[in-house]
Amino acid sequence: MIRNRSSGCRAGRRWRWGAKLPYRGLIGAACLLGIGSLTLAQTAPAGPSARGLARPEIPSMLDSDLPAVVRAAAQVIRPSVVTIETFGDIGFADPTAPGNTPGNAPGGGRGPRSPQPMLGLAEPGAGPCTGLIISPDGYIITSTYNFLRRPQVITITLADGTQYVAHLLGRDDTRGVCLLKINVPAGRELAVPTLVDPADLKVGQWAIALGVGYGTATPAVSVRIISGLKRIFGRAVQTDARISPANYGGPLIDIEGRVIGICVPLSPQAGPAPPGMLAGAAGVGWYDSGVGFAVPLAGADAARWFDKLKAGQDLRPGRMGVLVSPSAAEPGEMPGAGPATRPASAHPVPAGLIIRQVQPGSAAAKAGLQPGDIMTAVAGRPAASLAELKTVLAHYVAGDTIPLTVRRGGKNLSLSITLEPAE
Amino acid sequence: MLAEVRSAQARRIAVIRQVIPAVVCVFGPNPAAGGGAGVLLSPDGLAVTNFHVVAATGEHGLAGLSDGRLYPWKLVGVDPGGDLAVIQLTGRDAFPYASLGDSDRLAPGDGVLAMGNPFALAEDYTPSVSLGIVSGVHRYQGGEGGSNLLVYGDAIQVDSSINPGNSGGPLFTLDGKVVGINGRASFAERGRVNVGLGYAIPSNQIANFLGDLLATRTCRHATLDATFRDQGPAPRSRVICDALDRESALARAGLQLGDRLISVAGVPIRTANQLAGLITTLPAGWTVEVVWESGGRQRRAAIALDALPYKVPPRPPVPRMRPATRPATQPATAPVPAARPYPDPFGLATAGVIRNPALNQRLAQALLARALSGSGAAAEPVQSGAAGAWLAQPAATFSHLRIEGSARVAGGPAIELSGRQPQRGPFVAWFDTDLAHPHLLAYSPADASGRPRDVPAPQAAPAPAPAVAYPLAAIPSLLRRTVKIRGAGIGAEVGYASGIIISPDGDVLTAAGVYTADPNLKVVLADGTVVPAMVWRRSDALQTVWLKIPVKTPDYFNLSAQPRGRPGDWVLAVGNPFQVAQGPEPLSITAGVICARAAIGLRKRLQDLPLEGDVLLVDAIVANPGAPGGALVDLQGDLLGMVGKVAESRATGTRINYAIPADALDAFVHGRPIPGVGDQGRPGVPDVRPAQTGIRLFTLAGNRTPAFVDAVVPGSPAAQAGLAKDDLLLAIAGREVRHVADAQKALAGLSVGRTVTILVKRGNSVLTLSVTPREKGRP
Structure with missing residues (x-):
């Protein structure tokens, strides 16, 4: 079979398929001619290389039992999902809210959540945002995307429609979450969701993101799978459910209605923000891209930063x-390479x-x-x-x-x- | 029901866990510089990736596997035309591997898993996994800059998430077979971020080139040395020969200008585009059967496919310093400009040549040893006769082994290997393309120069495979009820869209857009027929346009079906984003769920859209040029709505995926009031008497300060409602009040006698008060 012919030149050809033998004689022949050759029919194996004629059953993504399960799971979590609205122009701190200092507000002109155009958005939206109740005495967690500056007034609407004023406590810039507190009337206990242990999560399981960012009374849902675990240096679960300002701050749940994490915009390039962009806005450019993140609330780390946020501390990397x-x-070698790549002599x-x-x-x-x-x-x-x-x-x-x-x-x-x- | 969902979920988790160890994160020598992905196909470390990944990283680098470790890799062979490359990992006795499936079995709607390393997120080298469906097959995405490099001529289009970093990674079916290598995606205004369209090189094309790649060649792609075009309008067009090289194999076999092409390599040819796509999947040097019609008679011949040369761009001459050969006291010579050849590490200019004979020989030895050891799933019995005797020899007795390249044997791809054996002499053998379990397909003794004595005949087309079955019975009719629309675009607005047929008499709905103003508006039906369209009615409230076309359309959506669509229900969106489908090619299908049904404020860039009423919000990405006007259906194929024009949500600032609900469209078409639209039911004449509430705002600090109540006039409507000093106004009549100016404007717009709700913050509570304004000047 010719292999060394230079492209474009036909002269160097040695021989071609079929050139030796008159082609027409071979039409329809199912086997090789010549002594000692094997017929294809005898040696063609029944293995994976055979051109099977029957189509094997290929499972579909579109599980027809899933929608009802999604609705049931959304019902389970619904009492803990809250709608957050912020009011008041930036630049004027509410003196009654703890943690507000004059340095928080570099000057304003626009709404509390829309300081400057951010990655991928021509003009940020002005709708409500989503939060999740995480303790019966009124602590609510949400995404820092909605609190890049300290707004003057924050109101929370619970699932049953009752409204409360909330105060912003601490902000965790490493994970993109922040903590709010409402004063719950005596005798009232808020519905707290069940959390999934991050160790039990599996790549490929269904993941449902909920959010009220479009302004709907019932949280909107988006459904896909868990794409990866321990992303962004171990801080987040990755999902290809559509994560966007519509559900930042809202829960990512499994099919049983248990919380996998809080949806937030994140990016591996977290850290000092580029000029003109506030820290915490990184990652919003990936909205609805099938690469989304949720920060787990369970685990040993979570308890530690929850206490710091409760005390009003801002957590920075x-x-x-x-x-x-x-x-x-060494040149060309990286640690973590398999043992076969290490030089024979022990490194001192x-x-x-x-x-x-x-x-x-x-x-x-x-x-x-x-x-x-x-x-x-x-x-x-x-x-x-x-x-x-x-x-x-x-x-x-x-x-x-x-x-x-x-x-x-x-x-x-x-x-x-x-x-x-x-x- | 939960139990069934759990067990199907568990099966998918198990398949992912089984195949993910074979997925590779491909880096250059420095992993921090980013890279792509790949998939291992054999236990000795052979992996497939994209050519453009290795073009960026170089001929060697490091590869991360899900065990968390890095392994060195070296380049084996490249296919720049088809964007493929084979690399060899080392550092382990036995690598995990995956196997190639049959990409011809895929149908739109089939579930797929894309795995890779988008945005280099895998710090621990565990690839990211995304679930989606096949949106279309045999898609064409042209080469870079119109060249014949990186051509995806027969691509699988998928809506699983493909982002930078997924390149080179595998596309799996839900039963764990590799049916493609992901390498391209459609990007638009959002930049290099997935918007629901990704493209994969099909596994059957990969199998075609595997032999040439393993032979360490730079692969070459086939050409017929002739061009063909469509003659006559669809659907009854013919593909005829337009231009023909007199030296070509086709000409020498008797094909003439104007002859009609019937089939190539057993594939019936329907359009010139389809032929062009098919040719890109074939390697140069193969012989395929071509059937054509000449003067009323059908003729056929075995045609040897010529090679399409790559164009290597010239590089301008670079000044070069000569090394100093004289003592340091003398000045070095002046720079001498010299024309240098363009660096061509992948051998584009010498494509087809074996670049690395030593590596080739090692691979040949490994392949033969694996085949002879019968390490297949089912050990083949030794055949009687000379070939059997050949098979019974130990691998070590073979010498002069060489992988020659790709061949077509028994109607399918094979790897050709040549060598010598002490008792038997020179031979050529052909193996199938399963690198992990190679099986012998054919064998022939060879003469002294290596020419095989017997050559496998270019097989006549195998028995036609049964028609591919769609996973959903509704899909074929969906594709007939949705149309492509062509008009004129302006500036950033494209001139193409989709439309839905809503009656048998030629009624089509589409989304509002500048293209509808084109007097030469055209509708393209599923079979490729092009008909003129006329605008019949427009609805600003629904941003929808009703067109009439002069043909009967037996396939249509029934607007009165109006299936109940609830949040969480599956939806399919059918349309033509990015104009991927041309002429009679099928439209694209993407899947998702209903997120919510709600009235939502929309805008296009910074301008509000006058859209009114509820929309269906979905998480299938439909906010792409060309998709508006398409169909949104449930799994039974009933119309839930029509995909709306590309817009952003005022609430989130993001592109929003939505459809106009079928009940609103039905009302529009039948001239009924549309639910949720317009000022329906508002009686009487608007009251223009000036209204007052008795609220005095604190204005000393300026117009942009929060709207605190400074005083409430005793006995006024506000006093009666319970408003008090120091209350902070948050919203009036449902409109957010951010500062004094907002509050003044809202209060000025109130009407006498019409009660409104005012939301206030008092201390730590939020209160809702009802205020009925009175006429100014009256008590």
Whole structure:
């Protein structure tokens, strides 16, 4: 079979299919000619390569039993879903609301949730937003997208139509959620949803997002699956249900009506926002794209940041202030590669991150880190790559103090570092 | 019911868990620089990805698997024309792998799973998974810049989410077979973010090129050295030869200009576009049977497909410094401009040549060893005769092994391998394209120069496969009841859309748009017939236009069926987003659920749309150019509504996916009042007497301050309603009040005697008060 003919030139052809034998004699022949050849019919296997004529049953996505199950699950969660509306122009803080400081409002002119045009939106909307009751005494969680600035007045409408005034407590910029509180009348207990343990989640299970962002009395639903677990450095569940301002702050539930997480806009490039965009708006450009995120409420981390938010603290991503590179790296090799790729000779340097630079005045400088140090463990966990370091740090926020194990001059040192907010 | 849903869900979870270990996150030497995806097809680490992924990363790099580890990979072969590449991972004894399915069995509506690494989100290298349906098959997406590179000539269109980073990743059926490699998507104003249309290279095309890829060649694509065009109007058009190279195989076989083409490689040819798409799936060098009609007689011949050359763009000369050969005290020579060849690491200019003979030999040895060890699912019994004796030899006795490339054997793709055996001499063997369990298809002794003595005949077309069954019986009629519409566009507004047939007498509804103003408006029916259309009526409230066409249309939607559509119900949207379907090609189908039914404020960019009444909000993406006017149906095929024109929600600021409900359309068409629209039932003459409520606002701080009540006139309507000093006005008559100016405007618009609701904040409570304004100046 010709393989080495240069393109466009026919002269170099040696032979072609069928050229040796008169073609017409072979029409309809189901087998090879010649001695010693095998007939195709005898050797064609019944395996996956055979051209089967019967179409095997291919399952469909469109499970006809699902709609009723979706409606039932939405009913289960409905009492805990609230509608949030904000009033008052930015630039004027309600002195009665805790946590409002003059520095929150850089000056206004437009609605409380629409400071500047954001990624993918020509002009942000002015509708209500969604929240979820997470405790019977009136704590409500929602997305920071709706609270990029501190609005003057916040009202909550519960599922039964009763309305309350709410106060904004803390904001968690690492996860994109914030906490509100309403004063529940004595004797009234709010409906709290059941949470799913993140360890029980499976890629491929149905996921339903609920939100009131369109202004409907009953939350609108969007249905798809869980696409990935532990995204954005372990902070979020990924779904291809349509996540957008219509349901930011609302719950992502399973088919039993249990909460998987709170829908929020997130992006791996979280951190200092580009100029002209407020922190917390990153990720909204991916609305309705089939890449959406929900932040789980269950788990050990959740309890910790819930307490901080209750106390009115704003949580920001913590940074160390160092430039690092993996200690085991060689050109073309990355840590985490399989054992077959490691050179035969044992590497004398311990696995970890080498400190290349320490920013003056940063958390790392205050902790006593020096260039040349090798960080072998962060908060008790190994971190041999930048991705692993970011995943460990994702469990902490600015202000947390964590232990470090550092190798300097052949000796192991225990240091502790208090993370500082990224500016 | 919950139990059935749970068990179907569990089956899907199990399939994903089984195949996801074979999905690869493909990076260059530095994973932080981003990359694409791929899928492993054999335990020795051979994986398929897109050519444009390896073109960006280079000839080697790192690959992440769901076990959390990185493995080095090296490039094996590339197919720049079809956007495919094969890479080889190392670092493990046995890699998990997936198997190719039959992409010809796919039908619109079939469920699919797309896996890959969108936006490089997989920090732990566990790929992202998205569920969707097949929206269309045999779709054409042309090459980059009109070239013959990265041509998706026979693509599977899907609505599972495909984003940057999904490239090269597999498309699975719900039973875990790879039916495509995802590599392209339609993007528009939102930038490089999925809007519901993704395209995958079908697995049958991948199987065609697998042999050439494993031979470490830069693959070449086929050409007939002739062009064809449609003659006559659809649906009875013929495909005839328009231009013919005199040296071509077709000409030498007797084809003449004007002859009508009937079939190629066993596939009946219906349109010139279809032929063009089919040819892109075939490798150069194959021989296929072509049937044509010449002077009333049917003729057929085995045609050897020529190679389509790649155009390598020229590079301007670059000044070059000569290395210093003299002592340092002398100045270095001045730069000498010299024309340098364009860097061509993938061998576009020398496509077809075996680039890496050593790698080729290693792959040939591995393939043969696996085939002889009978590591297939069912071990084949040794055949009697010479071939059986050949099969019984251990792999180590074979020498001079080489993968020659792709071949077509028994009507399907094969991998051709040549070599020598001590007792038997030179031979050529053909294996099927299952890399994990290769089976021998044919074998032939060869002469000293490697020419096989017996050549598998170019098979006559295999017995026709049964018609592909749609997963939903309603789909074929949906495709006949929905039409394509062509008109003129203006600026950013496109001139194409979709429409729904609502009666047997040529009534079509579509969404309002500038194209409806075109006097040459055309409707294209499902069979490709083009008819002129005339605007009959418009509804501003529904942003809908009613057209008349001069033909009878036995397939139509019944507007009075009005199935009950509740939130959570499945919907299918049928239409022509991005004009993917041309002429008689079937429209696109996308699936989703009803999110809600509600009245919603819409705008187009910054201008409010006068749309009134309820709409059906859905999570199937229909907010794309070309989709408005399309059908929104339930799983039985009954019309729920008509897809609305592309717009944004005033509430969320985002593009909104919605349809005008069938009951509103029905009312419009029959001249009845449309539910929820207009000022129906408002009696009497509007009252223009100036109204007052007795509310005095605190205005000293300016117009943009919050609307606090400074005083309430005793005995006034506000006093009677219970309003008090220091109350903060939040809303008046349902309109949000953000500051004093809003409040003044709202209060000025009230009417005497008409009670309105005022929402106020008092302390920590929100109160609703009813105020009935009195005439100003009257007590």
